[in-house]
Amino acid sequence: MFTYNFKYELKLLLRSSWIQLLTLLLLLLFVFASYNGKQKVDKRTADITSAQTVVDTSDKETLSILLAIEKGEDLNLSPWVTPTSPINIGNQNPRVAAMPANEMAFMSVGQSDIYTHYVLPKVSGDDFALNLSEMASPIQLLFGSFDLAFVVVYLLPLIVIAFSYNVLSEERERGSLKLLASQPISIRKWVFQKIGIRMFWISIMVLLATTVAFLLNDIKSFDGYVLFFVTCVIYMLFWFGLTFAVNIQIGKSTQNAFVLLGFWIVFVLLIPSIINQVSDVLYPVPSRNQLINEMREHKSEAEKKQDQILDNFLRDHPEYAVNNDANSKSFWHSYMASQKIVKEELQPLLSEFDNNLAKRQKWVNKLQWLSPAILVQQDLNTRAGTSKADYENYRQQILNFSNEWRDYFMPLLYNNQVFTSEHFSKLPIFQYKSDKSIINGYRLWGVLLLTSIVLVIVIITYKLRTKKEYSIIQ
Amino acid sequence: MITTKKITKKYGDFTALDQLSLNVKPGEIYCLLGANGAGKSTTINLVLGFINPTSGEALINGKSVFKNNIETKKDIAYIPENLMLYPTLTAMENLDYFSGIGGQKLKKDQLESLLIQSGLQPEAFYKRTNAFSKGMRQKVGIAIAIAKQAKALLLDEPTSGLDPKASNEFGELLQELKGNGVATLMATHDLFRAKEIATHIGIMKSGKLKQQFTASDISLPQLEKAYLDTMNYKELAK
Ligand SMILES: Nc1ncnc2c1ncn2[C@@H]1O[C@H](COP(=O)(O)OP(=O)(O)OP(=O)(O)O)[C@@H](O)[C@H]1O
Ligand SMILES: [Mg+2]
Numbered sequence: 051m052f053t054y055n056f057k058y059e060l061k062l063l064l065r066s067s068w069i070q071l072l073t074l075l076l077l078l079l080f081v082f083a084s085y086n087g088k089q090k091v092d093k094r095t096a097d098i099t100s101a102q103t104v105v106d107t108s109d110k111e112t113l114s115i116l117l118a119i120e121k122g123e124d125l126n127l128s129p130w131v132t133p134t135s136p137i138n139i140g141n142q143n144p145r146v147a148a149m150p151a152n153e154m155a156f157m158s159v160g161q162s163d164i165y166t167h168y169v170l171p172k173v174s175g176d177d178f179a180l181n182l183s184e185m186a187s188p189i190q191l192l193f194g195s196f197d198l199a200f201v202v203v204y205l206l207p208l209i210v211i212a213f214s215y216n217v218l219s220e221e222r223e224r225g226s227l228k229l230l231a232s233q234p235i236s237i238r239k240w241v242f243q244k245i246g247i248r249m250f251w252i253s254i255m256v257l258l259a260t261t262v263a264f265l266l267n268d269i270k271s272f273d274g275y276v277l278f279f280v281t282c283v284i285y286m287l288f289w290f291g292l293t294f295a296v297n298i299q300i301g302k303s304t305q306n307a308f309v310l311l312g313f314w315i316v317f318v319l320l321i322p323s324i325i326n327q328v329s330d331v332l333y334p335v336p337s338r339n340q341l342i343n344e345m346r347e348h349k350s351e352a353e354k355k356q357d358q359i360l361d362n363f364l365r366d367h368p369e370y371a372v373n374n375d376a377n378s379k380s381f382w383h384s385y386m387a388s389q390k391i392v393k394e395e396l397q398p399l400l401s402e403f404d405n406n407l408a409k410r411q412k413w414v415n416k417l418q419w420l421s422p423a424i425l426v427q428q429d430l431n432t433r434a435g436t437s438k439a440d441y442e443n444y445r446q447q448i449l450n451f452s453n454e455w456r457d458y459f460m461p462l463l464y465n466n467q468v469f470t471s472e473h474f475s476k477l478p479i480f481q482y483k484s485d486k487s488i489i490n491g492y493r494l495w496g497v498l499l500l501t502s503i504v505l506v507i508v509i510i511t512y513k514l515r516t517k518k519e520y521s522i523i524q
Numbered sequence: 525m526i527t528t529k530k531i532t533k534k535y536g537d538f539t540a541l542d543q544l545s546l547n548v549k550p551g552e553i554y555c556l557l558g559a560n561g562a563g564k565s566t567t568i569n570l571v572l573g574f575i576n577p578t579s580g581e582a583l584i585n586g587k588s589v590f591k592n593n594i595e596t597k598k599d600i601a602y603i604p605e606n607l608m609l610y611p612t613l614t615a616m617e618n619l620d621y622f623s624g625i626g627g628q629k630l631k632k633d634q635l636e637s638l639l640i641q642s643g644l645q646p647e648a649f650y651k652r653t654n655a656f657s658k659g660m661r662q663k664v665g666i667a668i669a670i671a672k673q674a675k676a677l678l679l680d681e682p683t684s685g686l687d688p689k690a691s692n693e694f695g696e697l698l699q700e701l702k703g704n705g706v707a708t709l710m711a712t713h714d715l716f717r718a719k720e721i722a723t724h725i726g727i728m729k730s731g732k733l734k735q736q737f738t739a740s741d742i743s744l745p746q747l748e749k750a751y752l753d754t755m756n757y758k759e760l761a762k
Contacts, residue, residue: 225608
């Protein structure tokens, strides 16, 4: 039966133009989506580069000024800009703490759209309360970007459904089912083969579209290419499993279509959004605004008693008080001290924020198993380096770097040291390290598991059914 | 060869078939007559295993069609009332496909000779069947049925919609198959043709087999009278 099904299914698909249409559609979608993704990645890279260029230029200028001063030239600079003051360097010559795009970033830009990919942490900055997605636009959040991940997660199931929702019902409605069913074959096996064959052809088309999209965008990662294709196939397997189930359980084409669209809505739209909504209720994250207001209050409070704070601070940190005498207490001495106090005071609120975020993420991670769409989206995001975990990792690295940056300048400030060209060459540098442990294959196995669950349910309900009629006769 | 034993089919409270028993031996052509809704198609569908009986059983060559559905279908060729093919495939391809999935691998010349046997005009062999008339499709169906070399032939109003010549040719074909020892069960409204080709005739009403005749024992007018009597149209028969 298989060789005949294989041979004639291809003929039927070609003559009904399904193959031609789908190939064209998939090519268009994949090429356009990957082009779109690549554009976003290019913009991200350009943004980082231009920020770096600005920093490099100002570094050159600063260094030449430092060298001139060290040669004894009197440049008559304002104390607020002179580079011999460590705090001026710490504020005016920040490093670029950038998160460069990885090679696969173009696959999924959904998250990266709403995140910042470089920051310039300053000594006196408030970056401990840093939020990378402060720019989040609700519209973008709602629709995401038209990237490969969107095409795969949202549109590919619809294509699978359109391609195979009526394999059996079409036969019945055409009237050829009676003749078919009078042959010595199992109709269930026949449907299974037909769907398997369609799955095969659509996989070939997806492979073609993937190849073209990767080549056009000059993506050289072979692993990334293979994994992306495998992900598509595994995800389609789930949807084909579902269409198989619906094909052999339900009668009419329109019913099949509605049931399958229902599944699509549930798995692709409903479950993800319900998980989001419920996690908002269960683990509310204190609002950013509240955090910022609280921070401002603490700051103005601290400002009022800056002198007292500085005294306390120096008592607590005798290492900074070595060179201290009343005359050298500048604005910055008090400011940095009060900043540190504010940070300590805000710590509980900040950790609550972080804790809630972590708990929420843990909860979402557990519930991702409910929908293959979430699993696949997460999998693509992690491999594109644009998952929540990647941005959290980046945020932590920025926080660490901010501390490192501040810690570099604090001793210089409190020791009233002069900043020199030698110090300048030893400034800490930020180097983003991607966390490879974020990527792992268990989500794809999860999709396979969900697929097998669907098939087991099909078999069990089929076995349990007493009336094993396929309603061959309407 | 084709046997039903007290087979009953109920749809809810409605009894479509009531304890029907019949037996068609090799070399016999059994014609089922009866008004619309009498249960002729239901009988054939039960023998094919398309629907399950409420009670009783159907046997092909002594084997229960419900227990060995796929196996018994190897022995059955079936031509449905309104036979539909794949419209984008040619007559040859349709024949090749339907024979092939059942395990019948046929070569090109074998396919062609089957179509010739079925009476389809040769110009149509390599044409897509989307523009085929009902009779032309029926002929491809006949070719599929002959290809199977089945011992049991199930026909549901096979000549409805065929022109008189085609219908006549079809009758001749059935006689030929009869000679080869094929058992045929055929539902029809055509009393004339039934009398002409059948070896046995059964008249059904409301799911019951009311009368059975050996075709040679009865003339056409007698058959007509018996039919109408059964249908309660006594006045008209006089
Ligand atoms: N799925 C079904 N559900 C309910 N009733 C049905 C179903 N299938 C058939 N019937 C009923 O069973 C009865 C017998 O139908 P059947 O098709 O066997 O008649 P028939 O003798 O073939 O008639 P015709 O000459 O019109 O083809 C009819 O009254 C029909 O309405
Ligand atoms: Mg009928």
